[in-house]
Amino acid sequence: MDHETLTPLPGAELRPRVFDSISRLLPRVIGRELPTISEDMKLMSELGMRSASMLELLLEIEDDLDIQIEVEDIDGTAMSSVGDLADFIASHAITDG
Amino acid sequence: MTAIEAVAAYLPEQRISVEDAAVRLGLTAMQTRLFRRFLGLAEIRLDPGGSLLDLLSAAVCRLDALRGREHQVRYVLYARAMPVVEPYPVNTLRELCLKVGLGHAVSFTVTHQACATGLLAIDVAGRLLAGDGEPDALALVLAGEKAFTRDAQYVPGTSMFGEGATACLVSLDGPRDRVLSYASSTRGEFDGRLDALPEMASRFEKEYPLSLAEAISAALAQAQVSLEDISLILPHNVNALSWQRLCRRIGFPPERVLLANVQVTGHAFCADPFINYTTAAELGLLRPGRRYLLAAAGLGATFSAMVVEH
Numbered sequence: 001m002d003h004e005t006l007t008p009l010p011g012a013e014l015r016p017r018v019f020d021s022i023s024r025l026l027p028r029v030i031g032r033e034l035p036t037i038s039e040d041m042k043l044m045s046e047l048g049m050r051s052a053s054m055l056e057l058l059l060e061i062e063d064d065l066d067i068q069i070e071v072e073d074i075d076g077t078a079m080s081s082v083g084d085l086a087d088f089i090a091s092h093a094i095t096d097g
Numbered sequence: 098m099t100a101i102e103a104v105a106a107y108l109p110e111q112r113i114s115v116e117d118a119a120v121r122l123g124l125t126a127m128q129t130r131l132f133r134r135f136l137g138l139a140e141i142r143l144d145p146g147g148s149l150l151d152l153l154s155a156a157v158c159r160l161d162a163l164r165g166r167e168h169q170v171r172y173v174l175y176a177r178a179m180p181v182v183e184p185y186p187v188n189t190l191r192e193l194c195l196k197v198g199l200g201h202a203v204s205f206t207v208t209h210q211a212c213a214t215g216l217l218a219i220d221v222a223g224r225l226l227a228g229d230g231e232p233d234a235l236a237l238v239l240a241g242e243k244a245f246t247r248d249a250q251y252v253p254g255t256s257m258f259g260e261g262a263t264a265c266l267v268s269l270d271g272p273r274d275r276v277l278s279y280a281s282s283t284r285g286e287f288d289g290r291l292d293a294l295p296e297m298a299s300r301f302e303k304e305y306p307l308s309l310a311e312a313i314s315a316a317l318a319q320a321q322v323s324l325e326d327i328s329l330i331l332p333h334n335v336n337a338l339s340w341q342r343l344c345r346r347i348g349f350p351p352e353r354v355l356l357a358n359v360q361v362t363g364h365a366f367c368a369d370p371f372i373n374y375t376t377a378a379e380l381g382l383l384r385p386g387r388r389y390l391l392a393a394a395g396l397g398a399t400f401s402a403m404v405v406e407h
Contacts, residue, residue, distance in 0.1 A: 029127075044299055048295060048299075050254065050295070050298060050299060050302060051254065051255075051302050052128075052131070052253055052254020052255065053254070055131045055135045055136075055254065056127040056128065056131060056254075058135070059127050059130055059131055059134060059135075060127065071135050071338060072338075072341045072342075072345075072351075073345065074338070074342065075342065075345075
């Protein structure tokens with residue numbers, strides 16, 4: 001993708017698709033099945049994710065939704081839950097303008 | 098006041114893309130992609146046929162300020178991330194000293210602060226020279242290692258190591274670059290294999306930016322300057338993302354951290370801040386009287402920062 005022509009996506013519109021994508025891809029990234037995935041599920045303390053696996057998940061989501069995610073503002077402490085991650089991605093996604 | 102009189106750097110010519118390096122390391126496609134996409138690494142430098150002696154010699158040979166002053170060098174310090182790199186009785190440092198006319202100097206290795214050891218070695222060199230009190234005495238501080246095992250090539254999800262070497266000529270005093278401060282803290286609770294201890298690794302990830310920010314603050318306070326007085330940070334090249342996040346935390350403009358080499362050298366162990374120094378000099382970014390900050394973190398874990406005035 002050409003970075004010059006990328007434009008932000010409307011976050012509210014994207015948010016449900018992001019949560020759905022996280023729900024489908026998270027088990028593959030952490031290497032185990034999850035019976036349910038909830039908004040308040042803790043990524044690090046509950047699922048054992050680390051920054052590397054978080055970045056792998058972001059790559060999977062980029063491919064899945066055909067978006068790019070700006071990660072310069074990423075902050076692990078502010079993204080403790082699945083819901084936080086979905087919020088971050090929805091507000092930091094860009095795509096071809 | 099300790100002065101870094103001159104710095105020289107050597108990077109091997111062979112460039113290996115992170116994708117090719119990842120194949121050798123057996124990484125998955127996603128583990129590979131995140132290096133270029135998020136961490137800012139694109140290639141590393143290697144000299145597969147070259148020895149450690151070749152690597153270090155190349156840096157010393159580029160240190161023009163040393164020519165004709167070899168007799169003034171009292172100490173040669175080799176800053177090393179890896180505690181052991183060769184079997185006894187091989188002693189590359191001694192071989193190097195003999196090769197470059199420094200056989201008379203006291204030579205030794207400084208280690209156990211992993212990739213933060215380079216800054217420690219500058220501090221130790223300054224202390225030794227100050228203890229002797231001989232105004233013309235010099236110390237030579239070397240850094241650079243062979244990426245010779247898997248552990249020496251890769252930190253999972255964080256960085257890839259490349260080869261490169263630096264040589265710094267340190268004097269008791271001088272007009273530039275004057276070392277205004279050095280601060281370092283070691284967090285021994287993080288000594289262990291991060292890939293085998295996930296709980297410790299998780300804590301380390303949380304503590305890393307806090308501890309590095311604290312080391313930077315301590316160095317600034319010791320130098321009696323503020324972050325606004327720092328014109329440039331010469332970082333260790335672990336990856337670009339961690340520096341962007343740290344900049345946001347401490348309120349420093351990320352464009353004033355010299356991250357250009359992350360893409361083209363990878364993480365060259367203890368040599369990074371000094372490789373970046375030579376790049377900054379080439380780019381005309383070092384101005385007389387300006388202050389800049391060298392910063393590094395080492396697994397194990399040590400966090401260090403040094404304020405220098407050009």
